[in-house]
Amino acid sequence: MTGRSEIFKNHFFEALQELSDRDYQERIWANKNNPEGLVASFTEAAILFWEDALVSSALEEGAIVYDRKVTQALQELWDAIEIVDEFRSEEEIINDPLMQKVRDKATEVLELIKVSDKSENTVTFIEEGTLKVLEP
Amino acid sequence: MRVQKGRLESTNPGQRYDNVRWKKDGKWLDKDGKEVPKKSEESHIPIEEFKFDKEVYK
Numbered sequence: 001m002t003g004r005s006e007i008f009k010n011h012f013f014e015a016l017q018e019l020s021d022r023d024y025q026e027r028i029w030a031n032k033n034n035p036e037g038l039v040a041s042f043t044e045a046a047i048l049f050w051e052d053a054l055v056s057s058a059l060e061e062g063a064i065v066y067d068r069k070v071t072q073a074l075q076e077l078w079d080a081i082e083i084v085d086e087f088r089s090e091e092e093i094i095n096d097p098l099m100q101k102v103r104d105k106a107t108e109v110l111e112l113i114k115v116s117d118k119s120e121n122t123v124t125f126i127e128e129g130t131l132k133v134l135e136p
Numbered sequence: 137m138r139v140q141k142g143r144l145e146s147t148n149p150g151q152r153y154d155n156v157r158w159k160k161d162g163k164w165l166d167k168d169g170k171e172v173p174k175k176s177e178e179s180h181i182p183i184e185e186f187k188f189d190k191e192v193y194k
Contacts (some may be wrong), residue, residue, distance in 0.1 A: 028175075034148070037150075038176070039148060087141075089145045090146060124151075129163060
């Protein structure tokens, strides 16, 4: 442990990608083109983002993830996720305008990270399991 | 370890039953404690088939 807030980097980016990608959601969540038989869902992606990646803890601890804009967008993404009703079919979830807001916000987070100079970052990115420290 | 409620209306078979997910050192496990891919059906263990084995964590 580093004494700073930590984020599991692989979970973080996997969740953001999955939450932003309608094509993936239709293929895998809704099982429309899923020859490998992968099991995934909106709920699992949300948990991966907020809990497994440790984003929740980092934000509660007041950490800055990359920079203040990204940090704000991460909170807004969670706010958007929280109001999506998860107890219905994947088709309904994917087609819900509220889910489009989630996709848009996840895409925005990824774009903000791309242009961030990371100078405000106070988070340590690590790999779950090995706890190896990774570049932001 | 996590317990997930199944959704009968799901179009993904692995989401239709109540299931348990558990992992060790970042790796997802099947019901026998063997490492399996995270998004595999084996990592979504039907709740009635799951038996916690503390030996897995020794």
